[in-house]
Amino acid sequence: MSRIACLFLLLPCLPLLAGATAMPRPQRPVAKVVATQWGEENARDRVGEAADVIRIAGIRGGMAVADIGTGGGYYVMRLAPVVGAQGRVFAQDISSVALDRVRMRVQAAGHRNVRFVQGSQANARLPDASIDVALMIHMYHEIEQPYLLLDRLRRSLKPGGRIVVVDLDRPSEEHGMPKGLLTCEVKAVGYELVTLTDIAQGYVAVFRPGVRPDPASVKACRA
Numbered sequence: 506m507s508r509i510a511c512l513f514l515l516l517p518c519l520p521l522l523a524g525a526t527a528m529p530r531p532q533r534p535v536a537k538v539v540a541t542q543w544g545e546e547n548a549r550d551r552v553g554e555a556a557d558v559i560r561i562a563g564i565r566g567g568m569a570v571a572d573i574g575t576g577g578g579y580y581v582m583r584l585a586p587v588v589g590a591q592g593r594v595f596a597q598d599i600s601s602v603a604l605d606r607v608r609m610r611v612q613a614a615g616h617r618n619v620r621f622v623q624g625s626q627a628n629a630r631l632p633d634a635s636i637d638v639a640l641m642i643h644m645y646h647e648i649e650q651p652y653l654l655l656d657r658l659r660r661s662l663k664p665g666g667r668i669v670v671v672d673l674d675r676p677s678e679e680h681g682m683p684k685g686l687l688t689c690e691v692k693a694v695g696y697e698l699v700t701l702t703d704i705a706q707g708y709v710a711v712f713r714p715g716v717r718p719d720p721a722s723v724k725a726c727r728a
Contacts, residue, residue, distance in 0.1 A: 527720035528652040528694070533686065533728040534678035536646045546579050552705035554671075555583045558642070561702050561709045562669045564588065568637040569663070571595040571622075573629050574644035578607035585616040595636070597622040597629055627653045631661035639668045643707070645687065646677040652723060655694045659714050666714070668696065673707040676728070684708060689726035694718065 549555065558580075564570055566589040572580045575596045584594045596607050596619055604621050611619045624630040626649040629639070639658060641648075648654055658668065670691070675681030687710060688698055696712040 528650065528656055528723055529725035530649070531651055531677075531690065532725040534676070535649050536677055536680050538647050539680075546577075549579065549706065554704065554706045555580060557704045558640070558669065558671055558709055559584070559587060561700065561704075562638050562640070562667065562711060564638055567591040569593040569595070569635055571597055571629070571631055571636045571639045571661070573597045573624070573639055573641045573658075574599075574647070575607055576603055576644070578610050580640060580642055581607055581619060582610060582614065582616075585611070585614070585618055588618060590618060592618055593635075594619045595622055595631055596620070597624050597631065599624055599626060626650050628657050629654060629661065631658070633660050634663050636661045637663055637666055639666070640671070641668065642671045643673070643680075645670050645672055646680055646682045651690055652694050652725070655691060655696065656717070656720065659695070659717065662714060667699065668712050670710045670712070671704075671707055672710075681707070683728070684710070686726055686728055693723050693726060 564587055568588050569592060570584050570588060572584065572594065575581055575598050578596060581594055581596045588594060596604060598604050601623055604623060608621055622630055639662065645651065670687060672687065673681035674684050676683065684701060691712050692698065695715050695717040697715040699711040699713050702709045
């Protein structure tokens, strides 16, 4: 709902307006989206990237996994067989064009356990209490409002749910995310670091939700 519409329905819009301004913006460069896919898929397979991430994240049959910022669908295509018929993969992106392309790949492969969700820079728009593992693969540095997105993402996690970030340990303007800065930002909105593991294509950071802080108390981490 727009702010103009809120002028006519002020009280119902108060939570929306508060939620949109309660969290800080990052005090670091936000990388521009330059491609819908990070790297060439065969090259990523050769170094075992997806296999490493799936193992470290503990993804198994029957789970519901969200691929936030799915891009070309590299992880969706590899997750669907792993979670199986009793599981679910949510292909999420802010781009309807990217989602349409992934939808065609999924249909061609015959996967029936994939759902598609178009989100925004501030809200993944995943169903409440629906996700066991939320993946953010080589895209965290492109999120314009990471604190707000992470805070809202908490509602979408099932009890025991995790978020998993994969990135390169380099400045955000170089399409990476320093480990310490990532940990600071995610912890700032009440998540706890579970593991931080180096892999051939960067690192894998696993977080679980802890105590949610008062949004007004959250301060942006500095690079």
